[in-house]
Amino acid sequence: MDVHQYCQQRAAASGSSFYYSFVFLPAATRRAITAFYALCRELDDVVDECREPQVAAAKLVWWRDEISRSATGSASHPVTRALFDTPQGRAIPAPLLHEIVAGMEMDLLQTRYADFAALNQYCYRVASVVGEIAATIFAGETEHPPAPALLQPYAHTLGLAFQLTNIIRDVGEDARRGRIYLPQDELRRFGLSDSDILQGKNSPAFQALMQFQYTRATACYAQALASLPVQARRAQRPGLVMAAIYRTLLDEIQRADFPVLNTRVSLTPLRKLWLAGKTWLRA
Numbered sequence: 001m002d003v004h005q006y007c008q009q010r011a012a013a014s015g016s017s018f019y020y021s022f023v024f025l026p027a028a029t030r031r032a033i034t035a036f037y038a039l040c041r042e043l044d045d046v047v048d049e050c051r052e053p054q055v056a057a058a059k060l061v062w063w064r065d066e067i068s069r070s071a072t073g074s075a076s077h078p079v080t081r082a083l084f085d086t087p088q089g090r091a092i093p094a095p096l097l098h099e100i101v102a103g104m105e106m107d108l109l110q111t112r113y114a115d116f117a118a119l120n121q122y123c124y125r126v127a128s129v130v131g132e133i134a135a136t137i138f139a140g141e142t143e144h145p146p147a148p149a150l151l152q153p154y155a156h157t158l159g160l161a162f163q164l165t166n167i168i169r170d171v172g173e174d175a176r177r178g179r180i181y182l183p184q185d186e187l188r189r190f191g192l193s194d195s196d197i198l199q200g201k202n203s204p205a206f207q208a209l210m211q212f213q214y215t216r217a218t219a220c221y222a223q224a225l226a227s228l229p230v231q232a233r234r235a236q237r238p239g240l241v242m243a244a245i246y247r248t249l250l251d252e253i254q255r256a257d258f259p260v261l262n263t264r265v266s267l268t269p270l271r272k273l274w275l276a277g278k279t280w281l282r283a
Contacts, residue, residue, distance in 0.1 A: 003082040004031050007038035010079070014041055017249070017267070020276040021241035025138075032088035033137050033238070038079040040130060043100060047107045048177075060105055067097045088137045099129045111179045112194070119183050123163040124156070131159030131239070138235050146232050153227040158239060161220035165250045168213050172200060172261040186212065200261040210258040214250065221247050237283040244279040245272050 011019050011034050018037055022030050043063060050056035070080040071094045083089035103125025113119040135155035136148050167174075167181045174181060175198050187193065190209040197206075221243060228236060245267065253265045267275075 001078075003078040003085065004035065006078040007031075007035045007082045010038040010041055017245040017272055018242055020245060020269075020272045021238040023273075023276065024241075024280050025238060028086070029088070029137065029140065032083070032086040032140075033134060035079055035082035035086065035089060036092075036133060036137065039083055039097075040100065042077070042079055043104050047104050053108050057105070057108055060101055060108070064098060064101045067094055067101070070094075088140055091136070092133055096129050096133055099125045103129075107179075113181060113183050115183045115185045119181060120160070122181075123160050127159035127163035128156040129159070131155035131162070135236060135239060138238050139232065140235075146229055150229055151232060151236075154224050154229075154232075154236070155239070157220050157227060158224035158243060161217055161224055162242065162246050164213065164217040164220060165246045168210065168217065168250065168253060168258070169260060169265060171197065171210075173264060175200070175261070182209065182213065197261075202259075202261055206261070207258060210260070211254070214254050214258075217250055218247070221250075233283060237280050240283045241276045241279045244275045248275060 011022070016037075022033055022037075025033065043060070046056050046059045046063070050059060066075065066077055066080055069075055070084045073084070075081040075084055083092075103122060106122050106125065110122075113122065132148070132152060132155040135151045139146060139148075139151060171182065178198075180187075180194055180197050182197065184194075186209065187197070190212070191205045192203075192209060195201075196203070225240075225243065233240070248271075249265065249267055252267065253260060256265060259265065
């Protein structure tokens with residue numbers, strides 16, 4: 001199988017909202033971002049699907065080495081071969097990709113976060129860096145793309161907003177894996193304990209905590225969109241599509257009174273596609 005076909009199938013099979021933001025892109029850019037997304041999925045699956053922490057850690061070490069090999073043209077995995085087969089992929093600094101691996105390694109070593117500052121470091125590695133790389137790939141569609149530094153505030157904050165949405169959506173699912181991403185000091189502030197989350201206890205206190213998380217996430221969306229340079233808006237339409245889908249999902253969770261301890265709220269593929277098309281045309 002062609003390496004780009006492998007990445008396409010990997011991305012499509014995930015059903016992720018990110019996939020819907022790629023469908024309107026020109027072929028060259030779509031190949032690059034799909035390969036990058038497939039790489040992120042491979043790394044994420046190491047943590048989520050490997051039950052032996054030592055095996056997962058060894059696999060992440062292999063991926064770190066694979067990224068370094070890819071930078072010298074010696075990639076062996078289909079997703080890294082596909083990514084570095086594109087000009088956009090070859091332009092990605094290896095240290096940024098290593099940051100994503102470091103974020104995955106945090107998931108193997110850490111299941112609690114003392115406060116938002118600690119959580120923010122994790123979000124930076126697994127989401128903000130992803131946003132920065134993606135925004136740079138999208139920027140290549142413009143004749144005179146803005147300097148990456150101009151896109152960083154937008155990309156980093158939008159990545160944080162996405163990850164906070166994931167954390168809200170997956171509270172129950174993560175708890176069943178023994179992980180609590182909600183900051184420990186914020187649990188205490190609302191009169192909650194780890195056992196309340198692990199046992200799936202819905203309560204007025206839990207609802208108040210989740211409303212607090214919702215407010216923070218929506219503020220990140222607003223801050224990210226406000227920091228996007230006007231001249232970059234058209235090229236960054238894929239990110240705006242993702243923002244529309246994720247923000248709609250976040251609002252659905254809030255309207256349903258945060259049933260996230262026992263239910264995974266999601267949008268239908270048709271609704272995601274509708275949001276993608278509407279946002280793309282308006283941007």
